[in-house]
Amino acid sequence: MIKNFTPIEKAKTEVYLQMTEGHFLDIGKQKLALLVDEVLQIDILTDKYAIKGDSKANRVRAVWELESEYSVGKLLKSFVAYYKGQRISNPIVFNATEEDDQYIEQLADRLMAVGHSHLHVIKPLNDDDMTFAELAESIQKMIQDDKPAQALDRMHTFYVKYIRGLCKIHQISYTDAESLNAVYGKYIGYIEGLNVLDSDMTKSIMKYSINLLDKFNSVRNNQSFAHDNELLNNKESMYIFDTLARLKGFIDDIEERIRFARQKKEQSVLDTWSTDSLSF
Incomplete structure (x- = not known):
C-alpha cells in the first residue's frame, strides 16, 4: 500500500x-x-x-x-x-x-x-554529449512509465559513462577493460585524498558503495535486458534505481564541493598575486 x-x-x-x-x-x-x-x-x-x-x-x-x-x-x-x-x-x-x-x-x-523524488539527478555530465542525454531521457521515461526493471540495463550504462566521465575530468587513469566498480573505486580513492567529506561514517558509506556497484554488475548481467534474462521484479528494481539515483545525487554534491574549493583556492592565489604586485 x-x-x-x-x-x-x-x-x-x-x-x-x-x-x-x-x-x-x-x-x-x-x-x-x-x-x-x-x-x-x-x-x-x-x-x-x-x-x-x-x-x-x-x-x-x-x-x-x-x-x-x-x-x-x-x-x-x-x-x-x-x-x-x-x-x-x-x-x-x-x-x-x-x-x-x-x-x-x-x-x-x-x-x-x-x-520519483530523485529522477531529476539522472542527467549527463554536460549538455554537449547528445548520446549521454538521450540515455538519461530514456531512463527517465522508463521510470515514469513504471518500468524500472527495463531501465536497469541502461542505468548501468549511464553509471559507466558517468563515472568514467568524472575520472576524465580529474585525470584518474582507467582502462576500458576495468569493471564499473573498479573504476568507481579509483574515483572514491581520489576524493578521499581531497578531504572533502567531513564524517567518517560518510566516508565508510562511500567506500561500501563500491560493493553496491559490484552487485549492480551482477543484476545488469543476470536480471536485466542486457541478456536473455528473466527481469527482476518491479519493487526491487525501483529500490535499486532509487538507491543508485540517491548515490548519484550525492556524488554531484561532492563534485560541487570540489569545484567550489578549487575556485576558492584559485581566487586566493589571484588575491595574493595582486597584493604582491601592488607591494612591488
Whole structure:
C-alpha cells in the first residue's frame, strides 16, 4: 500500500470520482479498463485488481493499493482530464468545482513527485554529449512509465559513462577493460585524498558503495535486458534505481564541493598575486 495517499485524501477523491455503490463516474467497466490501460499499461480486469471486489470502484481502489505513488498520481491526472472534458457537455452530472479539480491535480502532482523524488539527478555530465542525454531521457521515461526493471540495463550504462566521465575530468587513469566498480573505486580513492567529506561514517558509506556497484554488475548481467534474462521484479528494481539515483545525487554534491574549493583556492592565489604586485 502506498504511504502518501491518506484516508482523507482517498475519501475526497472518491467523492470527486463518484465512487458510490461500486460506480465510477459515467464510465462502463470496459471503457474504464481501456482508460487505465492507456495510461498505465495494466489490465484492471484481471484477478490481481479484484482483491477488494469486482466493481469498477473497487478495482480502482485496488490500483491505489497495489501500484506506485507515481502510477496512482498519473492515473488521477488522467481522471481529472476526463472529468473536465465531460463537464463541458454534461455539467449536471460532472458538477465538481474548479477548486475540486485543483485539489485532485495537486494531490496527483504530489504523489508523482514522491514516487520519483530523485529522477531529476539522472542527467549527463554536460549538455554537449547528445548520446549521454538521450540515455538519461530514456531512463527517465522508463521510470515514469513504471518500468524500472527495463531501465536497469541502461542505468548501468549511464553509471559507466558517468563515472568514467568524472575520472576524465580529474585525470584518474582507467582502462576500458576495468569493471564499473573498479573504476568507481579509483574515483572514491581520489576524493578521499581531497578531504572533502567531513564524517567518517560518510566516508565508510562511500567506500561500501563500491560493493553496491559490484552487485549492480551482477543484476545488469543476470536480471536485466542486457541478456536473455528473466527481469527482476518491479519493487526491487525501483529500490535499486532509487538507491543508485540517491548515490548519484550525492556524488554531484561532492563534485560541487570540489569545484567550489578549487575556485576558492584559485581566487586566493589571484588575491595574493595582486597584493604582491601592488607591494612591488
